Amino acid sequence: MKRWMMVVMSVVLVMAVGFGLVAKPFVIAFMPGIADPFYFTMEKGAKAMAAQLGPDKVQLIVGQYPATWGPDAQVPLLDALMARGDIDLLFTAPTSTQALIPVLKKYHDRGIPIITVDTYLGDGDYTKASDYSFPLSYIGTDNKLGGEVVAAQLAVLLGGTGKVFLENTNPDTSSVMDRERGFRQGLLGFPQMELVGVEYCLDNQETAQAQVANALQLHDDLAGVFGVNVFSAQGAHAAVAAAGLSGVVKVGTWDATATLIEALKNGEVDFILAQKPGEMGSLCVQWGYEYLASGKTLSVPRKIVPGFFVFTKDNVNSPDSQQYIYSK
Amino acid sequence: MVIMSAAGEVRSRRVLARVGRSWALLALLLMLLVFSLAGKEFLSLANYSNILLASVTLFLLAAGETFVVVSGGIDLSIGFVMGLVCVTSAIVMRDLNAAGASQLICVSAGATVGLVLSLIPGAINGLLITRFRVPPFIATLGMWGIANGLAWLFSGGLPIAFLPSAVHKIGRAYVGYYSTKAGFSFAPPQLTTREDILSVVKIIPVPVLIVAICLVVLGFVLARTRFGRHTYAIGGKMDAAVRAGIDVRRHLLKVYVLSSFCAGCAGVILVFLSNAGSLTQFTSNYELLSIASVVIGGASLTGGRGSIWGTVTGVLLIGTLNNGLMMMGLQIFYRFIAIGIILIGAVLIDRSFPELLYED
Amino acid sequence: MMNPKFKNVFIRVLRRWVFIFLGLEILAFSLLGTNFLSLDTLQNILVSSTTVLLLAVGETFVIITGGIDLSVGFMVGFTGVVCAKVMVTLQAAGTTQAMAIAVGIAAALVVGLLPGFINGVLVAHLKVPPFIATFGMYGIAYGCAEIICNNVPIHDLPSAVGPIGHGFLFFWVPGKLFRTFVEPSGLSSIDLKHLVSLVPNLFLITVVFTLIFGFILARTRFGRHTYAIGGSIDAAERAGIDVKRHLVKVYMISSFFASLAGVGYVLRYITGRAPAGSAQVLDAVVAVVIGGASLYGGKGSILGTFVGAMVLATLVLGLANLALPTYYAYIAVGCILIIAVLIDQFSPELVHKED
């Protein structure tokens, strides 16, 4: 009789614990780097994956988008998010490779697993031992590789020869500087191609437009332009189109906003290298959930590179490619 | 003898004062000369048109700001009002276009909604300043945040795309085109080779023409009308203006609405120029650049002085400096230093020349 | 009409509305937010407000004299870059960490006085309007900072920098240990979870300087003269105050505080960045105004500024705690600013009837 009671009790207990687990989903937090279409799209991907897994399994909390790029804008918002105390896992785009190390380390030490997305800590290599190797994983684009891809794509369009110009945004931001490095690296493979100038628009589209217009003025044989992010790309294509040189001067851009997709359809932009922010967000939630569900024992790849999607006039209208357009 | 020398002194002082007043213009001409000699590509019609195109929004923002500064106030909200209007206009144009409305309706409805919307922040600023005696700096700084927040709210932070095709056609149009191959035409000639395209002489970009018309109107209003006179009177001495029977509150309200409306015009023009509705970025500092242009143009932040003509010179000075330094290959950061020095220098020069006592 | 005694109390309360507002803010976020009323959040508010608070304290002096200092925003970046550059250079030259850090900080604080001096001379002696002089300096400081750091963030600072910037005055594991300044190492993960860190170093430094300068403003002749200049520059001049000299000092105080914020930035973020702090300059002005200062000069206090900075930080972090969309923060700050000035405009002067 007594034994029977024990059995019933333990069954009830196990079920209670089980229901408790079911009733309380894992809370995954996302802290974006800056308010821009790239991170909005990432949020969208993460939300989709969270919905797919079900609200009983994952609850996604999105932190406030910092208004400017930099640890001074991001860290207070991140701290405020983490102070909620109900977060089981954090994925974030660190806005500084060094400033965020102690900040994220603190949360890691409290038992909260960290995934860095799009940008990384230190040099991004979490496999070797270092003071920044604690994150679970880095999920993000290889910006340098992307730069090389753009260089190669431009070279194909230009037949491997001609002057090109790089419209960058802010030398202070590591990701766009990696793109610049990759682009320079990629051009080395084409000795006939020459990088005639680099300008920084500081995230102002009008400035970018003026700078590219000037570059066209300065080099009347300019053959191609690469705009490294939303603002520089939009400014670059507007300048080329305004000069009536669309199609003559090849425009390659990074980040697939609706504006740039429209320009591609109009023939004002020749190709767009899209990162896969939606996929990154989705992967973060998926891996994060599986890691938590396994009782933090699952071995997660230390680095995941979702790769790129290159929009061209030929594939821009195909149904498959629509998922890579940035949207909210 | 004594009288002669006194008259001579007055004359020379007057010349000196004139020079001092229009130093910005002289500096501009000097700068054009230096840059033209330094870089071979600077001296060309296309480059001047680039300078003008790059300054289009700043022209409008600074012209509106001129009225406010002359009245003795300051308007910090204009940059974000521009962004708000730009986003809203673009949304209206996009949605009407998607709903199948005709191009003309899309564009005119979008522009109208934007311009009407732009009156509201100015009216609120004006009411806060005139009825509730909130300092202009604070009232417009508050609006700075609110307009920015609303722009985010409306756009979701993404640039607005898929506008009617007339938008970019207008934004990139020139008044006329001439080339040896295609002759003169009002529509852009259909050319394919680079040589042909580059050989086209393009006469005055349409946005520049529109802005020029706006500037002429605004300049006329400030210099020649009673409205303008009253603006100077209020900036010169508020009490005197009140005693002279000017309805100062009403007038200041109008000034802030006008400034906001100019920002709205800039926002609508920006839609055409960029073929997108974009938010004003935090780092853009349009309001500070506008104030800088107004001051370089000879206005005083204590009010009562300034002109549209001076402001135009100020904007051109900044635009030319940016363009010229870029042509010389200097990085953008050096331009911040150059503008800072010119700004302080402007006021110092202004202070060191005597007042022009007698107007002729 | 109204009982005068009651009216006096009413005026006193109205003049201190910002304290009440801060209280309401904390209450509201505690009710709506998740775990908002916690030591972590409180200390986070204190730490994250340090940059704005430091800038605002310096700005308070300037605003009381009737001026404004826009240059402080990029002064943070400028002095931060100088500080980081000196540290990195000295470390590469093989000096000790302590030496590199000390010299770096000293260099930033000394170099930081120069723009303030120039601002002061421009404003006081050459009669350039403060808005223009300091806006010019804003551009110059930013450009110079970018040139010094060659446009990229300065990394790889001495390893002791981070622990200082992220350190606390007290560390306490309940029932186990209590330390000051040095974070206990080698704790088990359970102890780490229970570790209570009290009084962040950065906030401590900020508070010390805030108190010193609050004392100077409220209690000393220097402070009194600052108010007098803001009230009436003629009165001050004719009362024999050396107004020009005083103004130069005031602008130097402002840029000194910007340098402190720059050093604080380097310590906390272990990085020197040129654009650092540029977004905080208007926040600093907002904090000063919410704290009861008038841009026409002659009014304001450090205590008010402190509360103003807390109101801002609480608002931003409270909204972040709620994970609300970002634009609410912009709109809310704009509205609070206008409301602050409206309340101030309409609250009557306190008139004493007897001594």
Next chain:
Amino acid sequence: MEPILEVRGITKRFGGLVAVDNVDMKVYPGEVVGLLGDNGAGKSTLIKMVSGVYCADAGTIFFDGKEVKIDNPMQALKLGLETIYQDLALAENLDVYSNIFLGREKLKRFLGLVKVLDHSYMLTESRKVLNRLEIEVPSLRNRIRTLSGGQRQAVAISRAIYWDAKFLIMDEPTAALGVAEQKNVLSLVRTLSSQGVGIIIISHQILDVFSVATRLVIMRRGKKVAERITADTSPDEVVGLIVGSIPGDVPNGDGSDVKLSPVGASHAG
């Protein structure tokens, strides 16, 4: 007897405008001198040079028999030369006693280390001086902004008196006041002069000046055109001199000193 204040050939130019042109003037201890002239005659500029607000372009100032250089207001105050300005020059955002002590705050040691303002001392001292002059203000803690015109004037005067002025300059002291308040101020002026304080009074209200001043100095267009002993002249003559309908003693200001032989010394004190 030595004059307490003497200016010789003092001149001030603003750009091309000569605001004060080669003016000589003397005031003896206990004497009240009225300085008269139309708007723009240079009265205010003259006294601003004496009180250190402006620097003279030429000329010398003697105070208490010694040549002095007064480059800034503090030096004037240190000499015992107080000025009450037409616009009162009070800091409206500060309270009554802070204004009385503005620029010369009483300090005490805080914790034996730092010098801080001694509020209680300044309060009691301010109350004393206000009582002595029988001036009433609601409270010394009120900001100037909350006071009436007459009360502000009273604060400005008590500010000057408190510092044991040897010499007092009053620029339009009665302009903003009611009738009763005007009377009080004028009797205050008499009291002070009987205590041996030299006073210059500037006013448009000629009758007021006639009732207190022993000697009158009349300026026109930056020049001193006449000097009269009050008892020997009439308001009509003075008005004539001010507006120029009666030619002055030195019509072209050529520096001749013929008719300006020292007068008033015998009348003083």
